[in-house]
Amino acid sequence: MSTTTINTQKVNFNVFRFNADEDYLPYYEDYSMDVTSEEVVLDILNRIKWDHDGSFSYRRSCRHGICGTCAIKVNGKVTLACKESMTDMIEVFGNDLVIEPLSKKRAIKDLIIDKADFWEKHEQVTPYLDTEIDENPTAENIVTPAQADTLDEADLCIQCGACHYACPVVEISDAFMGPAAFAAAYRFEADVRDDNESRLTDVNQMGSGVWDCVKCFECADACPKEINPIEKIGKLHNMLFQSGKAESNIATRHAVGFEKSIRKNGVLDEGSLVLYSELAGVVKHVPVALKMFSKGKIVPPWGIIKSDNLDEIQKLVKSSSTAKF
Amino acid sequence: MGKLKYALFTGCTAKQSTPEQMMSTMAVAEKLDIELVELTEASCCGASHLQDYDDFLSLVLNARNIAYAEKHELTMVTICNTCQLNTAMTKHRLDNSADLKKRVNEKLGEIGLEYKGTSKITHFLYAIIDDFGLDKLKEMVVTPLSQFNIAPFYGCHNIRPSELQNETHDTPENSYNPTSLDDLIIACGGMTVDYEQKNKCCGFHAELQAPKVSAILTGNAIAGAMDGNADWIVTPCPLCHLKLDTQTGHASEAIGREVSLPVLHMQQMIGLALGCPPETLGMKHHVTKVDFV
Numbered sequence: 064m065s066t067t068t069i070n071t072q073k074v075n076f077n078v079f080r081f082n083a084d085e086d087y088l089p090y091y092e093d094y095s096m097d098v099t100s101e102e103v104v105l106d107i108l109n110r111i112k113w114d115h116d117g118s119f120s121y122r123r124s125c126r127h128g129i130c131g132t133c134a135i136k137v138n139g140k141v142t143l144a145c146k147e148s149m150t151d152m153i154e155v156f157g158n159d160l161v162i163e164p165l166s167k168k169r170a171i172k173d174l175i176i177d178k179a180d181f182w183e184k185h186e187q188v189t190p191y192l193d194t195e196i197d198e199n200p201t202a203e204n205i206v207t208p209a210q211a212d213t214l215d216e217a218d219l220c221i222q223c224g225a226c227h228y229a230c231p232v233v234e235i236s237d238a239f240m241g242p243a244a245f246a247a248a249y250r251f252e253a254d255v256r257d258d259n260e261s262r263l264t265d266v267n268q269m270g271s272g273v274w275d276c277v278k279c280f281e282c283a284d285a286c287p288k289e290i291n292p293i294e295k296i297g298k299l300h301n302m303l304f305q306s307g308k309a310e311s312n313i314a315t316r317h318a319v320g321f322e323k324s325i326r327k328n329g330v331l332d333e334g335s336l337v338l339y340s341e342l343a344g345v346v347k348h349v350p351v352a353l354k355m356f357s358k359g360k361i362v363p364p365w366g367i368i369k370s371d372n373l374d375e376i377q378k379l380v381k382s383s384s385t386a387k388f
Numbered sequence: 389m390g391k392l393k394y395a396l397f398t399g400c401t402a403k404q405s406t407p408e409q410m411m412s413t414m415a416v417a418e419k420l421d422i423e424l425v426e427l428t429e430a431s432c433c434g435a436s437h438l439q440d441y442d443d444f445l446s447l448v449l450n451a452r453n454i455a456y457a458e459k460h461e462l463t464m465v466t467i468c469n470t471c472q473l474n475t476a477m478t479k480h481r482l483d484n485s486a487d488l489k490k491r492v493n494e495k496l497g498e499i500g501l502e503y504k505g506t507s508k509i510t511h512f513l514y515a516i517i518d519d520f521g522l523d524k525l526k527e528m529v530v531t532p533l534s535q536f537n538i539a540p541f542y543g544c545h546n547i548r549p550s551e552l553q554n555e556t557h558d559t560p561e562n563s564y565n566p567t568s569l570d571d572l573i574i575a576c577g578g579m580t581v582d583y584e585q586k587n588k589c590c591g592f593h594a595e596l597q598a599p600k601v602s603a604i605l606t607g608n609a610i611a612g613a614m615d616g617n618a619d620w621i622v623t624p625c626p627l628c629h630l631k632l633d634t635q636t637g638h639a640s641e642a643i644g645r646e647v648s649l650p651v652l653h654m655q656q657m658i659g660l661a662l663g664c665p666p667e668t669l670g671m672k673h674h675v676t677k678v679d680f681v
């Protein structure tokens with residue numbers, strides 16, 4: 064392959080450097096290189112190591128988007144270094160790129176991080192098929208294509224951690240399980256062969272439970288395998304309600320409160336929703352509510368303008384409901 | 389270009405806790421000569437919480453809302469990021485699954501409606517960019533906002549998941565480096581503030597169940613804008629607005645630093661630039677005082 068016919072351009076790389084054994088603080092090193100349109104981000108990491116500084120450290124193994132070790136951040140975007148094309152990066156961010164580890168506070172050496180929290184959380188969701196195996200089966204154990212489809216590709220996860228370290232709640236709260244652990248929980252909950260009775264309840268009670276997700280969809284954009292972890296979190300929510308395992312708490316009442324409000328008004332009654340979700344806890348919202356009220360930001364229940372043709376909405380709520388609480 | 393006309397899905401917030409957003413939407417539409425037909429039959433979009441409880445019901449209700457826009461043969465315009473996400477997600481799922489569409493239409497049939505998939509669904513921000521055009525808007529500016537550093541706050545549900553979002557508008561948006569709101573600020577004559585949190589989450593959707601996490605996200609967002617020397621924040625999402633405008637007390641406490649900035653709806657910003665009188669833009673409905681008009 065001749066590189067002379069391939070487009071090249073100059074790119075400045077601002078690279079995170081840190082050695083936990085020697086450095087008190089991380090620092091950034093600049094490298095300027097001619098980059099060809101054929102290269103992926105991992106090629107650049109290799110060239111930094113081979114041509115500039117042999118001590119530069121990062122993880123990689125398969126170079127095929129399978130092992131999941133090479134996830135890093137480029138200008139804040141989580142990415143699998145071996146899959147991300149430089150052309151795309153330049154198109155989105157221009158010619159000044161910042162290369163950083165998935166999580167700066169977990170950096171050990173340069174782009175290598177301590178991923179222990181990821182693995183610990185993953186392990187907690189019983190991430191394997193939990194079932195009695197018949198040692199002497201007399202027939203094949205068949206999973207139909209339709210049954211396999213319910214996994215919704217959650218089984219494609221390569222545990223790269225991109226979603227986990229893109230999640231703003233993981234960043235702030237050690238108690239939150241994170242999108243990858245939840246996606247794994249869903250993967251086995253949805254599997255017809257699995258008989259685990261407690262995983263769903265466990266997942267709901269573990270750490271800060273399944274309800275603290277802020278629904279930012281960072282994990283959806285982060286995942287190189289397009290697993291859409293937040294969608295799986297939504298499915299876990301649905302499963303909790305369908306199985307009757309959802310306990311009454313602020314989050315579940317908040318979700319159910321929408322149905323109540325829609326049934327009554329078509330639209331939401333924001334004030335009553337907070338009241339129903341919080342119960343006695345509502346007092347803590349009073350100071351802000353008073354301020355909002357004084358600015359004309361709170362409509363009392365009797366002031367709510369209901370949807371036109373409300374009877375249609377009520378009919379649909381009756382005929383289309385699939386969950387119970 | 390003929391007169392632009394859309395079916396307006398206001399969502400619940402604009403009718404309740406952000407009356408200023410409703411007022412300024414109408415004021416700006418009038419200035420731009422855009423006709424908005426309000427979908428008064430619409431129900432709540434479920435705000436991604438009904439979806440957690442009962443996914444199918446939320447699909448049916450959102451499909452009903454869209455069916456009303458289709459009856460008018462109009463593109464549906466939303467003015468809330470979360471309405472946009474839930475409505476567009478419904479459309480995407482129904483348009484990509486004949487089976488789901490059939491099941492939803494069985495229910496809609498009971499009330500004499502049908503979801504066809506003929507209406508586009510787009511946020512007002514992208515309607516202005518794609519259909520009206522920022523060049524034309526720029527020509528209409530009478531009070532350029534040139535003395536202001538304005539921090540764009542995009543709001544998750546207008547930019548992620550990017551694949552779905554990019555189906556709903558023509559001008560491509562990258563969630564890691566979004567530009568639409570920055571371009572709007574520039575068209576209004578303002579200076580944009582670049583800061584890390586501009587495409588991050590305000591924490592709104594976990595405010596009740598995870599107040600601490602939620603308040604930290606809010607605090608970080610306002611702090612980021614302040615450190616970027618912003619005079620104020622602008623957002624296309626009334627939920628982000630509520631969070632950043634009304635929750636500064638909790639946010640300051642959570643991050644251990646006093647944070648507060650005026651937070652304008654994008655419609656209010658456009659209105660100011662187009663010379664709408666401030667009282668038509670509802671500035672008095674803000675909890676954090678808008679002290680510069």
Ligand code: SF4
Pocket residue numbers: 226229230231232233241242275276277278279280281282283292293296
């Ligand atoms: S959507 Fe939820 S799980 Fe996914 S990154 Fe955001 S907070 Fe984390």
Ligand code: SF4
Pocket residue numbers: 219220221222223224225226227242243246285286287288289290292
């Ligand atoms: S869900 Fe996707 S981003 Fe998250 S660990 Fe698995 S493959 Fe990586």
Ligand code: SF4
Pocket residue numbers: 277278279469470542543544545546588589590591592593625627628631
């Ligand atoms: S930024 Fe916050 S309020 Fe706005 S859409 Fe995202 S989660 Fe919702």
Ligand code: FES
Pocket residue numbers: 122123124125126127128129130131132133134143144145146
């Ligand atoms: S090197 Fe294995 S996934 Fe990138």
